[in-house]
Every structure is written in structure tokens, then in C-alpha cells.
Amino acid sequence: MVIERFIAAARENACSVHGPFSLDAATAVVVEIAGRHAGEIALTVDDPVLDQLGLDAALGATADRVLTPEQADWTTRLPTAAVGITGSLLAVAATGTVVLGTNAGAPRATSLLPPVHICVIDAATVVAEFADAIARLDAGVLPSALTWVGGPSRTSDLEMRPTLGIHGPKTVELVLVQPDAPVASPS
Amino acid sequence: MTHGLVTPGRTLKERATRAVADAELQRALHNLDVRLFTARDVEDNHRALKDKAAAIRRETLADLDGWLDKLEATLVSLGVTVHRCATPDDARRVVLDLARREGVHRVVKSKSMATEEIDLSDALEANGMESIETDLGEYIVQLAGERPSHIITPVIHKTLPQIADVLSREAGAPLAVDREVLTEWTREKLREKFVAADMGITGANFVAADTGTIVVVTNEGNGRFCTSLPRIHVCVMPIEKVVPRFADLATLLPLLTMSATGQRLSNYVSMVTGPRRPDEVDGPEHLHVIFLDHNRRDLVGTRYESMLACIRCGACLNVCPVYRKIGGHAYDSVYSGPMGKVLTPLLSAGADGRDLPGASSLCGACAEACPVQIPLADLLVRLREDLRSPGPVVAGVPSVAAKRTRPRVRRLGFGTWAAAWASPAGYRASMGAARLGRRILGRDGWAHRAPGLRGWTAGRDLPLPAARSFRDRWDARREGDDQW
Numbered sequence: 147m148v149i150e151r152f153i154a155a156a157r158e159n160a161c162s163v164h165g166p167f168s169l170d171a172a173t174a175v176v177v178e179i180a181g182r183h184a185g186e187i188a189l190t191v192d193d194p195v196l197d198q199l200g201l202d203a204a205l206g207a208t209a210d211r212v213l214t215p216e217q218a219d220w221t222t223r224l225p226t227a228a229v230g231i232t233g234s235l236l237a238v239a240a241t242g243t244v245v246l247g248t249n250a251g252a253p254r255a256t257s258l259l260p261p262v263h264i265c266v267i268d269a270a271t272v273v274a275e276f277a278d279a280i281a282r283l284d285a286g287v288l289p290s291a292l293t294w295v296g297g298p299s300r301t302s303d304l305e306m307r308p309t310l311g312i313h314g315p316k317t318v319e320l321v322l323v324q325p326d327a328p329v330a331s332p333s
Numbered sequence: 334m335t336h337g338l339v340t341p342g343r344t345l346k347e348r349a350t351r352a353v354a355d356a357e358l359q360r361a362l363h364n365l366d367v368r369l370f371t372a373r374d375v376e377d378n379h380r381a382l383k384d385k386a387a388a389i390r391r392e393t394l395a396d397l398d399g400w401l402d403k404l405e406a407t408l409v410s411l412g413v414t415v416h417r418c419a420t421p422d423d424a425r426r427v428v429l430d431l432a433r434r435e436g437v438h439r440v441v442k443s444k445s446m447a448t449e450e451i452d453l454s455d456a457l458e459a460n461g462m463e464s465i466e467t468d469l470g471e472y473i474v475q476l477a478g479e480r481p482s483h484i485i486t487p488v489i490h491k492t493l494p495q496i497a498d499v500l501s502r503e504a505g506a507p508l509a510v511d512r513e514v515l516t517e518w519t520r521e522k523l524r525e526k527f528v529a530a531d532m533g534i535t536g537a538n539f540v541a542a543d544t545g546t547i548v549v550v551t552n553e554g555n556g557r558f559c560t561s562l563p564r565i566h567v568c569v570m571p572i573e574k575v576v577p578r579f580a581d582l583a584t585l586l587p588l589l590t591m592s593a594t595g596q597r598l599s600n601y602v603s604m605v606t607g608p609r610r611p612d613e614v615d616g617p618e619h620l621h622v623i624f625l626d627h628n629r630r631d632l633v634g635t636r637y638e639s640m641l642a643c644i645r646c647g648a649c650l651n652v653c654p655v656y657r658k659i660g661g662h663a664y665d666s667v668y669s670g671p672m673g674k675v676l677t678p679l680l681s682a683g684a685d686g687r688d689l690p691g692a693s694s695l696c697g698a699c700a701e702a703c704p705v706q707i708p709l710a711d712l713l714v715r716l717r718e719d720l721r722s723p724g725p726v727v728a729g730v731p732s733v734a735a736k737r738t739r740p741r742v743r744r745l746g747f748g749t750w751a752a753a754w755a756s757p758a759g760y761r762a763s764m765g766a767a768r769l770g771r772r773i774l775g776r777d778g779w780a781h782r783a784p785g786l787r788g789w790t791a792g793r794d795l796p797l798p799a800a801r802s803f804r805d806r807w808d809a810r811r812e813g814d815d816q817w
Contacts, residue, residue, distance in 0.1 A: 159600070215614045225528055241587075241598040250612035254561035258554065276598060277583035284579050288544055290610050291561065294602035299554040301516065302594070303470035303486060305493050306364040309512040312469050312520055314554030314601070 148239045149322065152272045155242025156320055159297035160310060165322035166269045172323045173199045176231065176264055179319050180205065183262055185228025188213045188220075192251030193233035195268045195323060201231065215253050230260035230315070235292075236279045237272045243296045244320065245279060247289040254291050263315040265295070269324040345688045348663040361492045362660055365483075368651035371595035375648070375704060379591060385584045387706040390642035393577060397633050397641075400542045400575045401624060407545035411607030414621045421451035424623050428453060428534070428567055429460055431621060435565055437462060437531040441523075443549060443559040444468035445536025446484050446645060447569045447625055449667045450680070453534065464534075465526050467555035469519055476503050482661030484668065485593050485647035490660050523555075533559030533617065537570045538589060538644070540622070541579040545606055547622070548582065550590060552600040560603050566617035568605075571625045573641040585644065592646035592704040628680050636715060640675050642705045649699035649709060655692050664689060671699035671709045678716060690716040764802050771797040 153163045164175050176199065180187050187205060190196055191214050205212050213223050232252060236245040244265050248254050257263045273279050283292065299314035310316060342348035352358055375383075393400055405415045418424040432440070440457055442448060442464060454475070457464040466475040470487035474480060477499045481487030488496065497510040500518060508514055535556060539548040547568050549556040560566050576585060590599045609616030632638055650656045650670030661669035666677040666686050674693060677686030690713045699709040753759035774780040780795040789795055 155597075220614060225524075238598070243598055248613060248616065249610075250614070253613065253615040254557070255615050258557050258561060276587055280580060280583040284544075288546060288579075288604070288606040290605070290607050290613065290616055292546075292604040292606070293557060294598065294604070296596075296598055296600040299552075300600050301469045301553050303468070303473070303488055304496060304512045304515065305361070306367055306486065306489070307512065309516045312516050312553045312555075313467070313523065313558060 148272050148274050149269055149324075151274070152237055152239035152242060153322070155239060156244075156297070157242070159242045160300075161242065161297045161318045161320050163320045163322065166324035167322065169198055169323060169325055172266065172321055173201065173204045175321055176201060176266065177204050179262075179264055179321075180229050180231065183228040186211050186213050186223060186226065188224055188227040188230045188256045188260055190232045190252040190256055191215060192249070195233040195266050196231070198325070199266065199323070215251055215256075220253075224255055224259050227260045229262045229264060230256040230258075231264045231266070232257050234265055234267050235271065236282060237267050238274075238276050238279050239272055240275050241296060243276075243279075243294050245283070246293045246295060248291040248293075249289060254293065257293065257295065258314050261311075261315055262317045262319065263295075264319045264321065266321045266323060269322050272322075342663075342665075345663065345665070345692055348665060349659040349692070352659040352663040357492055357495065358490055358660055361490050361495075362657060365486075365489055365651055365657060368595070368648075371592070371648070371651065374595060375588075375592050375702075379588060379704070382584055382588050383704050383706060386588050386644075386704060387642065389576065389581050389584060390644075390705050393575060394573070394633060394638055394641050397572065397575070397630070400577055401572060404540060404542040404545065404575050405624070407542060408607075408622055411545045412620070413545065413607060414619070415624065416621065417624045417626070419626045421625075421627055424451045424569065424625050424627075425453060425456045427621075427623060428569075429456060431565070431567070432457065432462060432532060433460070435531065435619075437565070439526065439530045440464040440532045440534055441527055441530040441555075441559050441563065442466050442471075443533070443535040443551065443556040444471045444481075444487065445534070445569060446481075446667060447536045447571050448534060449481065450571075450627065451569065451625065453569070465523070465530075467523055467527070467559065468551070468553060469516070472519065472523065473499050476500070480662070480667070482669065483647060483650055484645055484670075484672075485650075490662060527558045527562055530559075530563045532565040532567060533561075533563040534567045534569065535559050537568050537574050537622075539576045539582060539585060540568075540570055540574050541582065542575055542577050544579040546579055547603075547605040548586065549603045549605070550586070550599045550601070551603075552594070552596075554601050556603050557601055560605050560617065561615055564617060565619045565621070566605070566608070567621045567623065569623045569625055571627070572629050573643075588704045589644050589646050592644075592648040592702075628682050631682075632679060637675070637679055637712060639707050640672075640679060640712060642707055643672055643676070644705055645672075646704060648702040648704060652698040652702045654694060654696060654698070659692075664692075671713070672707075675709060675712045675716060678720060683720065687720050690720060761804070764798065764804070767798040768800065768802075771800070 156163050189212055234244045235247045298310045298316050298318050299312050300308050300310050301312040302308050408415050416427045454464040466472045473488045473496055482490040494510050497508055500515055501508045535549050537547050538550045590596045608620040649672050653670050656670040664673055666673050668676045674689040693713050695710050697710040753763050778797050782790050
């Protein structure tokens with residue numbers, strides 16, 4: 147129920163939403179979406195969801211295109227990367243928002259500089275209300291940066307009509323993962 | 334707080350008159366209509382949230398110093414440098430010294446009314462640094478050499494063709510009057526600036542005392558850039574932005590975004606808790622937070638204290654019949670609309686904006702729209718009273734001097750009026766006099782011109798009393814005469 151609500155709200159926010167999928171199907175979808183874009187792929191590492199997907203290996207065929215924070219030239223290459231792939235801490239059904247936390251393997255800019263952001267969400271981390279997410283975060287240790295993403299960058303400064311893509315990602319692709327999902331078929 | 338840049342005209346009245354006559358401005362201001370529904374929706378659906386939010390704000394202000402001490406301790410424990418600044422001058426000096434010491438060449442700014450209040454961009458530019466506003470609206474306003482005319486939608490005063498003109502001048506080539514084209518051009522232009530900036534400056538929507546978390550809300554994502562890429566992040570935080578607990582964000586944040594733009598949550602919310610940690614590859618190495626006072630602490634405990642509860646959502650501007658007609662620049666102040674009319678004289682201790690509280694119909698739409706229940710209409714009336722006497726507003730102390738300096742003629746007039754209406758006979762006599770006025774001034778029930786009331790009748794007709802008063806008709810009805 148909460149998943150359906152999240153999907154509807156995120157689509158209202160102009161996100162593309164895929165799934166929920168089993169692990170294997172999710173991996174295939176992420177690789178397929180990333181493959182649509184020419185250019186480098188910035189990848190978050192040491193993320194519990196992404197590690198389950200085994201994206202390192204799955205993107206292996208294009209390993210020279212994959213950029214991770216451990217690489218020495220991460221900072222200089224990231225500004226021209228085409229795709230950023232991240233996991234997420236939480237998602238909020240009521241607002242269609244995903245919450246990203248920063249750490250050594252998950253820099254802030256992976257979801258900021260590339261024009262396409264692919265975000266993988268563990269369906270078990272979707273909560274109903276904004277207040278639920280705040281309560282969960284408050285119970286743990288806060289990362290140095292928490293970013294709540296409600297969709298592609300947007301502005302209403304031009305005569306109050308919404309226009310997408312002013313600063314951050316122009317496209318946000320959300321991939322939901324539910325390890326025990328029945329049979330996965332890309333929607 | 335005043336600056337010579339904005340709208341010509343010495344008095345509010347002169348500036349408002351020009352604004353009303355500006356056809357392009359009037360066209361642009363109509364775009365604000367969509368926000369009227371926002372206010373109504375908040376009122377209908379978020380009553381409980383409003384009560385809770387108002388309670389949190391009251392709790393904060395009841396011990397503002399205590400919460401600030403707690404916040405400072407938390408921030409310091411996170412490795413943040415805190416600067417307490419009493420005046421805009423102090424705040425500017427802190428930022429300039431820091432920028433010089435750190436060899437800063439380029440500053441990127443996220444939209445912040447606090448930095449407008451202290452004129453920070455101009456100060457940086459005057460000292461040889463490049464300071465770039467990165468919110469699209471603010472960027473346009475900066476390029477045009479103007480100031481924001483609305484605290485949420487800074488360029489609401491310009492139409493799309495006017496905006497295209499401003500950006501085309503910067504581009505050195507004509508850009509199409511097309512949202513996509515203008516957005517894409519600005520994206521590319523500002524991207525270069527972000528990547529090469531040494532310092533990011535933001536305001537704060539809220540800062541939580543228990544966790545030291547700075548909350549910056551945007552839709553564009555420029556706030557994320559300013560807090561992620563430059564090696565130094567400076568947050569200018571007016572002291573009333575402190576909230577006791579991180580958990581309070583559950584109430585305040587949705588209410589802010591709903592009241593500001595009608596969104597359940599803004600597109601991007603950045604929550605910054607300290608500078609980058611040792612193993613991280615991006616984020617600011619140094620984080621500085623400026624506690625800006627600027628006469629705010631003086632308001633605590635006075636009859637204007639509730640103004641410090643303001644969360645800068647802009648809802649009161651959107652519903653104000655005066656703001657919607659004259660726009661923000663006519664106020665000639667950083668803060669415009671109802672909240673600006675109250676805040677400007679208070680922050681300047683009566684030096685600026687003394688005529689602003691008069692620019693209100695006292696319809697109360699602002700107070701009704703306010704998500705944290707600030708009695709804006711009441712505050713405006715109190716300010717009108719306190720500002721009658723020259724000198725600083727003595728916050729919280731009803732101005733006794735004001736009564737004494739009221740002109741004698743006016744005192745006599747109000748005294749006579751009060752005495753007349755204190756008795757039924759006097760009231761009846763005054764109605765007779767009013768009906769006599771009706772016969773002299775206009776037979777169609779409206780006065781088009783009236784001696785002594787030209788201030789009103791120059792722009793409007795004055796409704797006159799009915800030929801037969803309600804009392805007369807009531808008496809007649811009781812006597813069996815049904816002629817209404």
C-alpha cells in the first residue's frame with residue numbers, strides 16, 4: 147500500500163519509477179538505464195542496497211566508464227559524468243521523496259552533477275509520512291549531509307510556471323528493490 | 334536596510350503610485366494568483382499543524398538565548414565555527430575577513446534574505462571578489478541590478494520577455510523568449526561558476542539546537558551546490574531560525590513548503606550537520622555559522638516578540654491586497670508585504686520604513702494566512718501607534734508620547750465623534766447630518782469628490798449613507814409599515 151502511494155507521488159514529482167523488482171531484475175534495469183547514456187557512470191560504493199545488486203560486476207563490461215569515489219581522479223572526472231547511481235536511506239510515500247545520506251563511499255555530488263540520477267530504493271525503507279522519516283533519522287547518527295530529493299531540479303521563477311533541469315539532474319530514475327518480490331517484469 | 338537601487342520615489346505613496354501605473358508590472362503581478370489557492374489549501378488542511386508549529390515557535394522564543402547557547406555548543410562539537418554578530422556590519426566584516434584569509438576569489442550564493450539584509454553580495458564585490466546569486470530568480474535580479482521583490486519568488490515583478498532581455502544582455506546574444514532556452518542557458522553558465530567557487534554562502538530555513546543541523550530548502554538544487562562543492566560553507570542565520578529539536582522539523586518543514594509554494598515538501602531539502610568528515614571526498618572542509626542579531630534580541634519579551642516566529646514563507650505577501658497591487662519594490666525594503674511592514678521598522682529600530690505600517694487595509698488576510706499565527710494586523714496597528722512619535726520604536730512600551738503629539742484638531746475630531754456616538758440621540762443626529770451630506774455630495778449614493786477626503790476620492794468613489802437608515806426602516810416595520 148505504502149509502496150503504491152510512494153510510486154504515485156514520485157511520478158507526480160516527474161520521476162520515472164521502476165519496480166518493485168527482485169534483485170536480479172533490478173540489476174538488469176539499472177544496467178539498462180545507465181546504458182542508454184553515453185559517458186561515464188559515477189557509482190556509490192559500500193551501499194547496502196547497491197552491494198546486494200552487485201552493480202560493480204554487472205557494469206563490469208563497461209568498467210572503464212565506471213567512476214567511484216576511491217579513484218584518485220574522481221573529483222576532476224565527475225563534472226562530466228553522464229549518470230550518477232546511488233542508493234538511499236529512506237523514502238517517503240506521502241511526498242514522493244527519497245533521502246540520501248553522505249559517507250565515504252557516497253559523496254554528495256554523485257546525485258548532483260550528472261544530468262541523470264539513478265536511485266535504488268529498498269522497498270523496506272519506504273515510510274508513510276514525512277514525520278516517520280524524521281523520527282527514524284532522529285533515532286540514529288546523522289550524516290554530515292542528508293539530501294531529500296523530490297525529483298528533477300525545477301524552478302518556478304519564470305512567471306510561476308514550472309521548468310525542469312535548472313541546476314541538478316534533469317532526469318531522476320527510481321528503481322525499487324524488493325528481494326522477495328514475486329516474479330519481476332520490467333514495467 | 335534601505336538602498337537607493339530599487340524604485341524611484343521618495344515616499345511609499347509616490348512609489349506605490351508609480352507601481353500601479355506600470356502596466357508591465359501589473360501584468361507580472363497577476364502571476365501570483367496561483368499562490369492564492371495555496372493559502373486556502375493550507376488553511377483547510379493544516380490547522381493542526383499550524384497550532385503545533387505556533388507552539389514550537391513560542392517555546393523557542395520563550396528562551397531564545399538558552400536555545401542559542403545550546404545550538405552553539407552542538408555546532409562547536411561538530412567542528413563548526415560560530416560567530417555571534419550584533420549588527421549587519423559585524424556580519425559583513427566576519428565574512429570578508431574569512432574570505433580574505435582563505436584567499437577566496439569566487440563566492441556562490443543560495444537565495445537568502447538574511448544576506449540581503451546585510452547587503453553581503455555588494456560587500457564581497459566591493460572587495461574584489463566575484464559573488465554570484467545562483468537561484469534563477471535571484472540571478473536575474475542581480476544581473477538587472479535590482480533587488481528581490483518577493484521573499485520566495487524574487488523576480489515575480491518581471492514578465493518572461495523582460496527576463497529574456499536581462500539574460501540576453503549577459504549572454505551577449507539574443508536568447509529566445511522560451512522557458513526551456515533560458516533555463517538551459519543559465520544552467521550552463523552557472524555550472525561553470527559552481528565548479529570553480531571557493532566559498533558557498535547560504536541562509537538557513539531552520540537550525541536544530543540538539544543536532545546542529547542546518548536546513549536549506551530549494552527547488553532548483555542550487556542550495557545543494559553551495560553546500561557541497563566549495564571548500565568553505567558560510568551560513569548566515571538570523572537568531573530566530575533556531576528550533577529546539579531536529580524532531581520539530583516534522584512539523585515546521587512541511588508547513589513552510591506548503592505555505593510557500595503549495596508543495597508537500599520542496600524538491601530539495603539539504604540538511605547539513607557539520608563540515609565534511611575525515612574520510613569523505615566532497616563537502617565543505619570548513620563550516621562557519623553566523624548568528625545574526627540586528628536588533629532581534631531587543632524584541633524578545635516585548636509586544637512585537639511574535640514577529641520573530643516568522644518562518645519566511647511569503648504567504649502573507651501572496652494574499653495581501655496591497656502587495657498584490659504595488660509589488661515588492663514599492664516598499665523599498667529588503668522585506669516587503671505584511672511581514673516586511675512590521676519587520677522593517679523593528680529591525681532598524683525605527684530608522685527605516687516608518688511609513689510602511691500605514692500601507693495596509695487592515696483586512697487581516699495576512700494574519701489568517703500566517704502558518705505560525707502571527708497577529709500581523711494587530712502588530713501593524715500597534716506599530717502605527719508607536720511610530721507616531723519620532724525616534725526609535727520603544728519596543729513593548731506603549732508610546733505615551735504618541736498620544737500627546739497627536740494634532741489638536743484630530744484629537745478634537747475624534748473626541749467629538751466618540752461623545753456623539755456614546756448616546757442614541759447623538760448617533761441619530763449624526764446620521765441626520767450624514768444624510769444631509771448625501772444630498773450635497775451625490776444623489777446616486779456615491780461621492781465622486783468630497784472636500785477634505787481627496788486622498789480617498791482621487792482613486793475611489795466614497796459610498797454614502799442610505800437615504801433611509803436601517804433604524805428608521807426597523808421602526809417603521811415594527812409599526813406595521815412593511816415598506817422596505
